Amino acid sequence: MRKHLLAALALAVPTFAIPLVNQLGFAPESEKTVVIPGNDANPLEVRDMAGNTVLTLEAPMVYDWDYSGEEVQTYDISSIKKPGTYRLYRDGYIGNPVVIGENVYEDLTKAALKWFYFQRAGMALDTRYAGKWARAAGHIDDSVTVYGTDLPTATVVAQSKGKPAPKKADPKIIKSQRGWYDAGDYGKYIVNSGITVFTLLELYEHFPAFMDTLQWNIPREFPKMPALLEEIRWNLDWMLSMQDKDGGVYHKLTSLKFGSSTMPEIDGAKRYAIEKSLTATLDFAAVMAQASRVYAPFDKAFADRMLKASGAAYYWAKHNPKALYKQPSDVQTGDYTYGGEDGKDEFAFAATELFRATKKKNYLNDLSAYKIRSDGPWWGDVNMLAVYHVALDSADFGAKLGGAARKALLAAANELRAVGDTSAYRLPALPSSWNWGSNSAMANNGIVLLHAYYVTGDKSYLDGAQQCLDYLLGKNPIEMTYVTGFGYRSPRNPHHRVSESDFVDDPVPGMLVGGPHLGKQDINLDGKELWKCPNYAIADKPALAYIDNRCSYATNEVAINWNAPLAYLAGALQAIYVGHANAVVK
Template sequence: MLMMNQVGFLKGKQQRVIATTASPVHIHQQKDKAMLKTLVPEGPVYDATSATSIYSVELGLDPGQYTITQNKQAYEITVSANPFEAVTQALLRAFYYLRCGETLPKAAAGLYHHGPCHTAKAIVYDNPTEMVDVSGGWHDAGDYGKYVVAAGKAIADLLLTFDDFSDRYRNQSGTTGLPYLLEEVKVELDFLLKCQRADGAVYHKVTTEQFPPFDRHPEADTMRLVLSPVSDTATASFAATLADAARVFKPYLADYSDRLLEAAIKAFDRLEQGGLAPFVNPPSISTGEYGDPSCLDETYWASATLYRTTGDSRYLTVFKTLYAKLADPLHLGWVDMSGYGSISYLKNPKADRNEPIYQDILTRLSATVDQRLEVIKASGFKLAMRREDFIWGSNMEVANQAIQFILAYQCFGDARYEQAALDHFDYLLGKNILGKSYVTGFGANSVLFPHYRPQMHLGVNEPVPGFVSGGPNKNLEDPYAQEQIKMAAPQACFVDHFESFATNEITIYWNAPVVYLASYFTEAFAEE
């Protein structure tokens, strides 16, 4: 068996293929079937995350289309200067299919067309006589809930994508005149604005009280919507997200930008007044909790984005105070968003490069990625993932690690960091022990049955293209995975089935970091 990036290889970059045997690998030109060369795999190397001894082959091919064979198994591959354009577009386009409260016409959404859904007002949990319009936004995942902290992670990655690859995305217009990426982000921002209470605090989520059945169509999900209580993490995440968005939207929609910033400041002010608590699901609600015992990281992030957007030293003071309290300022997951605060500060032209805090962030970034390089040395798949990292949503951790490597490459210029990021991207697109591309619609062996209710309703094997599956989860936290997977290594704890929500669900904050990765490897080499 050969395992590789099934979408393609970049011209001039490493073209690593993983094999489970030492049998020769033969390469033919596709156009005339001519034999080009035969390669002998190197190894074996024991890979702990897959509990397998594996071999590797470096192809070293010029641009073109090839067939590679081993033991009579054939694989078609492409080498080009831009093999990832289509997958980059699809990863971003996937957010469109998650839009809530509006018609997705058949001409645009194909099989997944539907009318407006979840348009009824939601009752406020702790004040059931109050009804609030929280329509719009994106469905968070395979269910139809909408969660503020999850939105924060997704928008943070998309705005970072727009910042770092603005030449690409400024020139891709949507239907409203905005750049398409910002048009899609605005869908979620409009929803978030509706989640802010009059005093500035922000409701944690809007969902039904229980998850709808797996096969329920969006329009048919008419159970009562409930706004769960406000929380400190939702309020801080809201402040950070809207402050950053206000900066990015300013050249395009100045009045809208002002509205976002006003709401962000109002949330931050409310947060500083105190009295907001971490979120815990109320007794009658069993949908995703997104609980977080500390809002330190979200407040740190909010102070960084407010300082970057406004230049107000008040926020810089808060940022410095909170930095001293962080155990690790580089996390990029929804539970710990501190890394986005650090990125915002590093990329802020107002920041003093000679300030000790600036240099300390760089020092800690360098130490983190160098430690990850040591893990990679022992990995047959060239991953920084350890056995314990293969948990629910492990593909987000793969993508987050890759973003850290890219940030380190941008800061220090060490080519090892960029290559590490590419190896992680390759993993998501098929260079893994299962030979599975975790991006729907891309690769010869891509995910077909993600945990996504509209597809379960249709019962088809044609998923929305561009969704990122959650990936291997050693804890097997759903009944189907527990039944199907026995004694598997962490990297193999995955099953491509509708019912495996703990390994094969999709969500906005797993797609968003992969949008960033794909954009990087599409744009960084565009002129080479």
């Protein structure tokens, strides 16, 4: 079954079962597991590079994994703690070396964070910082039309509704510079920026001393500011430009349709700031309040500006609670909406961060009226982002709210860990995790488990987070890391317009691709084939439904909200295992 399916995915299939393991390695004190497909009864030997046997394990029970249709055996080699390189033997040498070391995730963390520099809009990437991936500036966005205020667009919309064209009026123009390209396309989206910026700011909030030690090569406009905060500010500046004078925030900045695979400077489609929305405004309010706290020691004026903008956004949202985004008929770019959306989780997210920043009781009162749940996190449900900080700062929020948040957090974490403890791959993944951006779901599952570790100190949650990272870095049925440029085998052809058109064979390192799932949105829609991704359509198991091909936007695209949890997960585990756990563990 396994050999047949992997061949169908056009992947190389070995003649023996290769051990599936985190290809970057492990910290000495971390949990370390190896998955070997099949049901071989031979023991597993671990030898050092001198050929000495350091551990022998008898064959464990055989488990079936429904997500791949495999039989596998899982070996725990956690007792090996001495840094070094090791080989695995089972009836002969098998697989790639296994590394144990102090700083195995530091380079990954830096690359995952530097990728945001490569996503910068409105800026030329110089060879001093971008190397062979240097490119010209595109999408300066210094003259962006507010959607519906220019005559051609207004006329099209009016005519589509059978109404007369409006009288000629000057279009409303704004400057909306900087920001990150959202994904493989050239749009900039407030909703997706919300969870992305939150996650990156949390990494700095939780591990400031560790993050201050990390440097990666980016241009420095604010040299006294930590590198991570310097990068995040590029996007915060853009987000601030998307706020209207009344406090409302435009949902996105895109062209009317997705552009083709061209370099940014060649893509000349007209760009629009499209409609103010409740969700965008509240996500904006939340991260601006959060950022005001983080940036205050480095730039108080900037922090004060963000807090003022946050308060204005929250005020607008309170007075426009029904202003959910509705995609105009002539706009085809991502809408970042979903069925049943009501904005309640965004209100909780914003109220949480504004209370943390101001300690004003009106925000606490609003949050107290919200029913805390154990759902999320993803851009469509930011409930868990509120849960994180209420649980961690329960003394500030009060016993009732703090207790509810802690209960919700541990309920989510316990469900994940129960699956991780008993499944074939030891992966804390739920059926809902196998969706578009499944790799992001795995990373966010790890972040849920890390927060449970912070509030309890229970290492089993830390082990669960490690298993999530292990999956992303090679302990998976595809036998590859899902991060470009890392591990023994990694994606080469991401769905990413710059990568598709820059004439550079190697993709930028540090990009997390979306990952496998059965949605196949890029294969079939209403029975009609959209793309011809070779052999990908026949995969019938979610953990195998992936192809490393630029045509597969459903499994091989990249996105800022996928890279942020990768950076957090890798960075947090690295920080904790080098001695920074006391920064967050209660």
